[in-house]
Every structure is written in C-alpha cells, then in structure tokens.
Amino acid sequence: MTDLPKYTLSPAPQSDAWVLRADDGNTEVARFDTKTDAxxxxxxxxxxxxxxxxxxxxxxxxxxxxxxxxxxxxxxxRSPG
Incomplete structure (x- = not known):
C-alpha cells in the first residue's frame, strides 16, 4: 500500500473558519465556515x-x-480506531 497524503484540519487564525492544510508544505486545500461543516x-x-x-x-x-x-x-x- 502506498503512503497516504497527510493533512490537518485546524481553526484558521483570527477567523471562525476551519482550514484543511496539506502537511507537506502547509498548502491550504479547503476552507469551511465551521468545524461541523467540515x-x-x-x-x-x-x-x-x-x-x-x-x-x-x-x-x-x-x-x-x-x-x-x-x-x-x-x-x-492494526489501528485502534
């Protein structure tokens, strides 16, 4: 199996939005109004x-x-989740 690309969903600084970023360069992939929306x-x-x-x-x-x-x-x- 190939390694999957890795991303992080986190709150956007100075905003109520949530941002999905690629871990290999911190490129913004998507922006959501709320975490629930994401x-x-x-x-x-x-x-x-x-x-x-x-x-x-x-x-x-x-x-x-x-x-x-x-x-x-x-x-x-083998992951616990």
Whole structure:
C-alpha cells in the first residue's frame, strides 16, 4: 500500500473558519465556515485531492482530537480506531 497524503484540519487564525492544510508544505486545500461543516456529510473527504488522505483533526485549543483516513478501506487494520 502506498503512503497516504497527510493533512490537518485546524481553526484558521483570527477567523471562525476551519482550514484543511496539506502537511507537506502547509498548502491550504479547503476552507469551511465551521468545524461541523467540515465533518458533516462527506465534505472533508470530498475536499481531499483524489478523495484520499489521512486527516488529523485539531480542537480549538490546538490539541489533536482524532485522525480520519479516507477512503476508510485505506485505514491500517492494526489501528485502534
């Protein structure tokens, strides 16, 4: 299996928006009005180039809350989640 591209969803500085950035250069991939918008209805997966990637999701305080893998079938079988 090839390595999935890695991304981070975090609050945008000085804004209420949430930003999805590629970890390999900090390039903004997508912007959402709220965290709920980003996580609802497949919006996060749809924002990923080719619909593939591993996304770390931060809370507003900067602590990582969870990690999601898209597509789900690419999730390592040994992961606890």
């Amino acid at each position: 996580l609802a209805g497949g919006a996060l997966e749809a924002a990923l180039p080719d619909g593939r990637g591993s996304v770390k999701i931060q809370r507003e305080d900067g602590v990582f809350e969870e990690e999601r893998t898209y597509p789900r079938s690419a999730d390592p079988r």
